[in-house]
Amino acid sequence: SQKIEQNSEALNIQEGKTATLTCNYTNYSPAYLQWYRQDPGRGPVFLLLIRENEKEKRKERLKVTFDTTLKQSLFHITASQPADSATYLCALGYGGGKLIFGQGTELSVKP
């Protein structure tokens, strides 16, 4: 069956450390993968997109990797700050813009 799994538990880290979130999937072949941030009661906000032929993408303190052999994406936030606390969603992308979302990982950064 098709499945997308993110870190099953909430992630608690200390300010200044690197947060690493995982997204694993089975029985999907996405053309690209996206990461979003969602705050409580709000819509998701786009962070990064990585295509199937790309290994790594960076944007400021964010880094995402994409391994289509392992069917896994890792999302890193370096020098984390309390303002980074939110739920992070990975989404598999297909032609036509269709996105299939994981259940999200709640990140809490403590000062």
Add this chain to the structure above:
Amino acid sequence: GAVVSQHPSRVICKSGTSVKIECRSLDFQATTMFWYRQFPKQSLMLMATSNEGSKATYEQGVEKDKFLINHASLTLSTLTVTSAHPEDSSFYICSARDRATGGPLYNEQFFGPGTRLTVL
């Protein structure tokens, strides 16, 4: 740029009534808009894909007669929940793709702030 708005942000209605939710792209034209539903502590579930000027494409298990979608212009799509029942209570979120940005496969999507529907 790339702002998507939704109206209303919150609605409470009685069982059996219909509710219309609007999704607007404020500063870009969106050929495609998407409607999602999110239950508490769960992921976003795609309900339907809405293309301007044509009928929406619904995901498996989503009743097209219950969730009416209209995409009459490049900046507006509406979702009408007909004869709403308590089990339809959820967070409804739309997203839009910018017509002008890049190729069809890799456009990022811009999400609205969501509409909280509570059916009593």
